Amino acid sequence: MVVFNGLLKIKICEGVNLKPTAGSLRHAVGPRPQTFLLDPYIALNVDDSRIGQTSTKQKTNSPAWNDEFVTDVCNGREV
Template identity: 60%
Template sequence: MPVFNGLLKVRVCEAVDLKPTPWALRHAVGKSGSFLLDPYLALNLDHTRLGQTATRTKTNSPAWHQEFCTEVREGRSLELSVFHDAPIGYDDFVANCTIQLEDLLQNGTRHYEDWVCAHAYCCMSMFA
C-alpha cells in the first residue's frame, strides 16, 4: 500500500447547498427549509487534526478560501468534515468525505481539484 511522504497543501474554497441534519434542526423554530447553518470545515490527516476553517455565519453556501500546509510522513488519507457551530453544546455534524492519498499516487496525480464532501470545493497539492 503506497503512502505519501512530503509537503501537502490543501486549499478549502467553498461549499454550496449544505443541508442541516435532523439533529441540527432539533432546536430550530419555524420551517426547516429556512434554517441557515454556521458552518466550518475540519481537516484530519490520518485521524490527526490538521486544522479547521473559520466559521461562516448564517449561510448554507460558505466561502472559506483558506489554505493549510503540513509536512506528511506516511500519509494515507485526508478527511474533510463539515460541522455547524452550535451555540450550546457540541457542534452538529453536517457531512464528511475521505480522500485516499493512495488513489492519487497510483494515478500519478500530484494535484487534486474537485467538488467533494457535500458540495465542498477543495484543491490539494502534494509535493514529494
Template identity: 85%
Template sequence: MVVFNGLLKIRICEAVNLKPTAWSLRHAVGPRPQTFLLDPYIAVNVDDSRIGQTSTKPKTNSPAWHDDFSTDVCNGRKIELAVFHDAPIGYDDFVANCTIQFEDLLQNGSRHFEDWVREMMTSCGSTTSAGAIVAGFIFTHMSIKLLFYCWSVEDIL
C-alpha cells in the same frame, strides 16, 4: 496501498448545498426548518491527526472560505474533511464528511488536484446517496471545492 510523504498544502475553497441534519434542527423554531441556515466550518484531518479547521461562516448553506493549510505528512493514507454546524449550545453538530485517499489524489504521478468533491463517504470509504443512512449518520448531498498540492521529499531535493 500508496502512502504519501512530504509537504501537503490544502485550500478549502467553498461548499454548496449544505443541508442541516435532523439533529441540527432540534433547536429550530418556526414552521420552515427547510430554510434553516447553518454556521458551517470544516475540520481537516490527515489520517488521525487534525491539521486545521476553517473559519466559521455564519448563516449560510453555501459558504466560501479560501482557507489554506500546510503540513508535513509522513506515511499519509487519507484526508478527511468533516463539516460541522457551530452550535450555540453544547457540542457542534455534525453535518457531513468525506474521505479522500492519497492514492486517488496522486494517480499518474500528479502532484496537483483541483476539483469539487461531490460524493459523501463514510470514514471507511463507502459512498452513500443523498439521504441514505449509514452507520447511524444521515448524509446529505453537498459539494466542496478543494485545491491540493503535494510535494514529496524527492521533489524538494
C-alpha cells in the same frame, strides 16, 4: 496498505447550497427547516491529527473561506 508522504497543500474555497443534517435540525423551531441557516466550518485531519480548521461562517448555507493549509505528511493513510 497505501500510505502517502510529502507536502500536502489544500485550498478550501467555498460551500454551495449546504443542507442541514437531521442532527442540526433537532433544535430548530418552526415549520420550515429548509430555510434553516447553518454555522459551517471545515476541520481538516490527516489520520487522527488535526492539521487545520477554517473559521466558522455565521448563519449561511453558502460559505466562502478561501483558506489554504500546507503541511508535511509522513505515512499518511487518510485525509
